[in-house]
Amino acid sequence: MQLVILRLRLGSCTHKPLAAQTRGFGNCDLLPPATAFTGLSCSPGFHNVALAFPLGMMNNPIFRPLIPLCHTTCSLTPAYRLFSQYNYFFSQPTFLSNALQNYINSDNPYHGQKIHSQILKSGFVPNTNISIKLLILYLKCNCLRYARQMFDGLHDKTLTAYNYMISGYLKQGQVEESLGLVHRLLVSGERLDGFTFSMVLKASTLGCGVAMISDLGRMVHAHIIKSDAEKDEVLYTSLIDSYVKNGRVAFARTVFDVMSEKNVICSTSLISGYMDQGSTKDAECIFHRTLNKDVVVFNAMIEGYSRTAEFAMKSLDVYIDMQRMNFRPNMSTFASIIGACSMLASFEIGQQVQSQLMKTPFFMNIKLGSALIDMYCKCGRIVDARRVFDHMLERNVFTWTSMIDGYGKNGFPDEALELFKTMQKDDFIVPNFVTFLSALSACAHAGLVEKGWEIFERMNNEYMVKPGMEHYACMVDMLGRAGRLNQAWEFVMRMPEKPNSDVWAALLSSCRLHGNVEMAKLAADELFKLNSDGRPGAYVALSNTLADAGKWDSVSELREIMKERGISKNTARSWVGADSVY
Template sequence: MRSVRATTTGRRIFPAKYYRESPLEQGSTAPSPAACIAEDLQEHITSPAPKAGQKIHAGLIKTGFRPDLNISIKLLILHLKCGCLKYARRVFDEMPKPTLSAYNYLIGGYLRHGLIGELLLLVRRMAISGEKLDGFTLSMVLKASTGCSTSILPRSLCRLTHARIIKCDVELDDVLCTSLVDAYVKRDQLECARSVFDSMKDENIICSTSMISGYMNRGLVEDAEDIFDQTLVKDIVVYNAMVEGFSKSVETAKRAVIVYIRMQRAGFRPNISTFASVIGACSLLTSYEVSQQVHAQIMKTESIKHVKIGSSLLDMYGKCGGIRDARRVFDEMHERNVFSWTSMIDGYGKNGDPEEALKLFSRMKEFRVEPNYVTFLGALSACSHAGLVEKGREIFESMQRDHSMKPKMEHYACMVDLLGRAGNLKEAWEFVTGMPENPNSDVWTALLGSCRLHGEVDLAKIAARELFKLKEADDRPGAYLAFSNALASAGKWENVSEIREVMKARGVSKTIGRSWVGTEA
């Protein structure tokens, strides 16, 4: 690599290496020092270690050399590649009149580093200066609008950018259309996104995928299917968007499996994203047979080694009642994380084996896996079902003492359920009244359920009164019924009728119970 040495010989103001000492061939012209500097900077820009090129800038500053526009832009690119936004901005501000490319390079740098505020200020300065924003500039503004909190940016930013595109007569190429559709979708402005999508001349599979994801997130399944059917040339990503969208609801989970099969018949191999989504669908369907078929297919691929897939399989088998299969998957996993342990603990708890759940919870310490909030919830729930009051109390107290984790309302509700199920209603009441925060509906519902279980009408009345004061009480029809059943158990039928009338007046309806019955063909 060339070394930079400043010289003050004669009138030279460039580093000495940029002056040719050997005679030129006849008819040839010596390159100017500025051209040599630009060439040297370009070498560093394209090299894997561009930071060494910053010495050139240091040498130029020492000599007092004022770079021309070409060198300034190369210095700007160099500092951006090095991640030195401060120096890049200084070079930019020293330009007499920054060009469109200079603006775009710096805007791109701000976008990569998540400095959205600085990006928008620079775009505003660009517009005020009279420099015309091109498609690349506007696409970066749209990307910025999707990569930042909605509380920071105005909701109308996408529309303002779209208006600027029309006003400046910027050509809506594939890149700009994709950015515009994606920005509208991520801002949940699907009508505007669909308008841009429908105006596109050529099919764009990236836009199709964005539209499908947007519609699925809002539950507009038919609109998503319409886009999918319109997409003539499909790829694995667009199929994954459909499988993932269908897998979010029990009503559409079966269709996720159907699309999963169609995708393979079309010649596409499932990847990790596909498997994760279809496993989620199987979990909702609680279909043990389908779950086994999907698992068998995953075992033939490298995806089986991925911790995300392993954890998803554990959750799937836990919800399908296949706890032995879940344990086999757990034991064979190449790598386990906190989600793997939590899924296995939760699976044992929900499938009637709380003792094994608590054994696993204890083993986590041996493997130095730090439990999270959901892990503690599963362990406390297991204690509740096993009636292990002291063990549950120890686990609850260890959250803050040993793991610096402040218990959430769900953990308090679990403790109330644990104490109440064991018949310690007085202790449960004292626990609720001693909480550092006001109990929510989960806590009062847990206490109310325990009162119904043990026929404690007086305490049930107190819990119900406190519960019905809360706004979210109307979303808990089970709480009304628990109170009603507690009164019925005590023979207070007049009060039962009153509760039923209150439910009617408030528009609280009981959710119809459903059971899954598996039959062998």
């Protein structure tokens, strides 16, 4: 009678009464191997039933299903306790495999490492399946060292094991190690599958400085053609992405054209490649051929158009079209369209975009706030830029740099330097490479030579930011504007690196400003040695300097040299907007 009652209660899932009733049965040797346990609900808290049973009862076959069921209740710690107490697991590899898989799928896979420690203590020799599960577990825990130990300990290294290990190395950015495993796999005579090819193609896009990394795409492409690997959509997408990111857009287009079904991911990648090369017509062709468009493919077109003033207006057209097709702009869309407004110097359209942005969750994003500040500064709307800056809840170094640079370029050097001081004193923001350049430029325009020297010296000594050629050119410009040409010349001569054309151009411009013909000739000679054809403005600056000094013979000689070399300066022009007409 007691047996019947127990079986009924086992099926009823009344956990506490069940545990209380079963304690009286000892080892339950009289219980038949009934299947009532398999019908138990896997609801939260069920593992408490298993923990309530005495240790000896778990040796009975009727209670053994409780252990793997503890894993399915998403309470892995009690399951591990049972695991560590009962040797039954080691005689049932299926249960052990299921337990490891549950840890792999959980949010806290680290606890699964304890199972491995119990395996080592017990002397149990895991089979290939369990060893691979342990390998995956360590990869999930970002423990590459232990994962590699499991891999090296495999007697039968399957293609699956190789793929997991290669993928693990790539996720950690260790491209050389992953490619080393691929080479080892090829030497072993194992045939690569689509997943392996995809991993190698991914490695080719990481740009880690490995020799011939840019040719990996072509090598993999050749292997795919020769092998019988399934040419699925994922593999083609990876191949196109590899070609595009390595600048081989023509090869990517060849792969794209032979695809039976052209997905939007391939289209987006190809559009980005064409836009990077300036081939807008080809990008438009792919865009119009893409039937199932999404936000990302629209973003690729908008971002590509927004790079130049020539096509920036087209980005606005695409921006309007995507919304007419009921696609909502995301953060990338707003960043690109604000960039287009900067390129067009169209603050009116920028204000409309900002109004729309304020209705979205992205309005307080730092990146978009910095983009709005930059846009308003480039449009000369410094008050609007400062309003956006003041209303931002959070600012980073890029936000401060945009505002400082905007003040400096719009004729407010004092405000720029005050903001440069505030960002360090009040917000404890560390200036970066560009921040120092903006501050030095403000000093140059304000004629604050001593302040500029102070910032330049602090940059290297206090902030450990190595000055670039841009900073040296800015210092030469600052000294030259102040009329300290000899000091500027000495500064150039003491530079730790060979001055580039920007430095000599800054000195030449200062010489023209103050009529120093001899120094202008020296600066021009050095400039022409570095770049004789790419700086027509330097010839004009030297010619004007000579003309101001009345040296017309020298002007004529210089003009003849320009004609012989085919050098001509483009006519200067201004970009003016009125009533949305540019």
